[in-house]
Ligand SMILES: [Zn+2]
Ligand SMILES: [Zn+2]
Ligand SMILES: [Zn+2]
Ligand SMILES: [Zn+2]
Ligand SMILES: [Zn+2]
C-alpha cells in the first residue's frame with residue numbers, strides 16, 4: 223500500500239501508540255499496510271470479560287481523520303453492543319466521530335464499553351434481550367464465552 | 376367527427392336540462408316563483424340542492440380569503456434575512472448567532488425569543504453560543520493542530536468562539552466533510568470532542584471552498600422552508616416555489632405559481648371535495664389493488680356493436696366508432712350514447728353503477744360478475760372512473776398546452792380574431808382540467824359513501840351524473856366543436872355564436888362544480904335533513920329548512936315535467952313519478 227505518503231498525523235499516532243501504550247491495550251500496524259492495525263484489548267477487571275484477551279482489527283480509511291477508523295472484534299464475544307461479525311455499536315465510531323479524536327481514544331472507549339455494556343442501544347437484539355431479562359445468566363454466558371474463545375492461548 | 380355528432384351537440388345548449396341552464400335569469404325565476412329570500416346571488420343558479428343563502432359568509436370566505444403565500448427564491452432569502460435581523464436586534468447578538476439560534480428553533484422567531492428570555496444561559500449552552508473562549512492557548516509563536524498534528528504559526532490557524540485552534544487546511548477538510556454529509560452541517564460544532572461550540576456561517580465563509588460555501592447556502596435556504604412548520608416546497612417536480620400557509624379554517628388547497636394545485640395538509644394533488652384521510656386510504660387501496668387493475672388500464676375496448684377495438688384518443692367520453700359502423704357510445708359504460716342525457720326513457724347516466732348492475736345492461740358487467748367478487752367489482756367501477764378522469768385530465772392539460780402554444784395562433788389566423796379575443800378558450804380548458812380533477816375525486820368519495828345511506832347515495836349519484844353530463848358537454852364543445860373552426864378555410868360567421876356557447880358552458884359548469892364541491896364537503900347534509908318535510912333548524916341549526924331549491928326550477932317553472940311539487944327533487948331520479956323522500960308526486 224501507499225505507505226510512503228502516510229500523513230504525518232498517522233505516523234505520530236503510531237509512534238505514540240508504540241512508545242506509550244495505554245494500559246491493557248496494544249496496537250501495532252501491519253508490516254505491509256501502515257493503515258491496518260492489529261489490536262489486543264485485555265478484558266477489564268470486574269467485568270465478565272476479565273482474564274480474556276480480545277483481538278480486534280482497526281483500519282484507517284483514506285479520509286481519516288475526517289472519517290472514523292473502522293474497528294471490528296476478531297475474537298468471539300458475548301456483548302449486547304457487539305454483533306456476531308464483531309461490529310461495534312459505539313457513537314464515536316459513527317455520528318459522534320470528530321477528527322480531534324484518535325486511535326487511542328477509540329480503543330479506550332471500546333475498553334470502557336466492555337466494562338459497561340449498554341443493552342438499551344443494542345446491536346445484537348438477542349443478547350440485549352437476554353441481558354435485560356436475566357442479567358445474571360447473560361453475564362454467566364459472557365464469562366463462559368470469554369473462557370472458551372478469549373483465553374489467550 | 377361526423378355531422379350527426381355535431382348536430383347532436385348543437386342542440387345541446389338549448390335543450391340542456393334544467394341543472395345546466397343557469398345562463399339566463401334563473402335566479403329571478405326563484406324570486407317570483409318560490410319567494411325564497413335570495414341574497415346577492417349573481418352567479419347562475421340551477422336547482423342545486425345547496426343552501427347558499429345560509430352559508431353565504433362561509434362561501435365568500437372560501438372564495439376570497441387566500442390563506443397562503445407563494446414564495447420565490449428572492450422572497451425566501453428576504454424573509455430569512457428579515458428574521459435573522461429581527462432576532463439579532465432583539466437579542467443583541469451577531470447575525471451568525473441569530474441564524475444558528477433560528478435554525479435550532481426551526482426558524483420560529485417567537486420560540487427563539489421565548490426560550491432566550493426564559494433562560495439565556497441554558498439556550499447558549501445547548502446551541503453552542505459561547506460568551507467567553509474556554510481555551511486560551513499560550514502565546515507561543517507556533518501551535519500544534521489537533522487534527523493533523525503539524526505545527527503552524529498562529530496566523531495559519533483558526534478557532535470558533537471557544538478558542539480551540541486547528542489549522543486552516545484541517546478546518547477546510549472538517550467543514551467540507553460535514554457539508555458533503557448533508558444538511559447536518561447547519562448544526563456543526565467545534566472538532567474538539569469536549570467542546571460544543573457552534574460553527575456558524577462566518578467560519579464557513581472564512582474557511583470552506585467556494586463550492587462548499589455554495590452548498591452550505593443551499594442547505595441554509597432549504598432549511599428555512601423545510602424545518603419551518605409554516606412553509607413547504609411545492610411538490611411539483613422541478614418546481615422551486617415554496618408556500619407559506621397561515622392556519623385558518625379555509626381549505627387546504629394551494630395553487631402554486633407553476634400552476635400545480637396541491638393540498639397543503641397531505642401534499643397530494645388537490646383533492647377537494649374529498650378529505651386527506653380518504654385520499655390516503657384511496658391511494659393505499661389503489662396500490663394494493665393495482666395488480667388486479669392492470670387489465671382495466673388497457674387503453675382500448677371493443678366497440679359494443681361491431682367489436683372492433685377502439686382506442687380512446689380524445690378526452691371526451693363520447694366515442695364514435697369508425698365508419699361504416701359509426702356507432703356512438705359511452706366509453707365508460709359502453710352503452711349507446713343516445714341513452715345518455717335523454718329526456719325520455721328515464722334518467723340514465725354512466726355513473727349509475729347500481730342501476731347498471733341491477734339491470735345487467737352491459738356485457739362487461741356480466742364478465743366482471745363472473746371474474747370477480749362483488750367487492751372488487753364495486754371497487755373496479757369506482758377506480759376505473761377515477762382513473763379515466765385522471766387520464767382525461769392529463770389529456771386536457773396537454774391539450775391546453777397545445778392550445779396555448781400552437782392552436783390559438785392558428786385559430787386567430789383562420790378566424791381573423793385577435794388572440795386577446797380567444798381567452799375564453801383557454802378559460803374553458805382550464806375549467807375542464809379543474810372539473811376532471813373534482814370529478815375524479817368524487818369517485819373516491821362515492822366509493823367510501825356508506826352503502827346503507829341510500830338517500831345520500833342516490834342524491835350523490837344524481838349530482839355526480841349531472842356534473843359528469845355537464846362536463847362532457849363542455850369538453851365536447853371545447854374539443855370537437857372548436858375543431859371545425861380550426862379546420863375551416865375561411866372565417867366563419869358562426870364563430871361568435873361558438874364563443875357565446877363555450878363561454879356560457881364554462882361559466883355554468885364552473886358554478887355547478889363549485890356547488891358540487893361545497894355540497895360534498897358538507898357531507899350532503901341536505902339529504903340527512905330530509906328537506907321536504909323537515910322542521911326548521913335541524914341538528915346543525917345552519918339549514919333553516921326547506922331551503923333546497925326546487926329541483927325542477929327551469930325557465931318554464933312549474934310547467935316543466937321534471938319539476939316536483941315537493942322540494943326534495945334533487946334526490947329523485949327523473950325516471951320516477953313518486954318522490955322517494957316524501958311520496959309527493961310529480962305534477
Ligand atoms: Zn471548541
Ligand atoms: Zn491541521
Ligand atoms: Zn409549484
Ligand atoms: Zn390533503
Ligand atoms: Zn363499431
Ligand SMILES: [Zn+2]
Pocket residue numbers: 705706707708709710715724725726
Ligand atoms: Zn355511460
Ligand SMILES: [Zn+2]
Pocket residue numbers: 907941942943944954955956957958959
Ligand atoms: Zn319529496
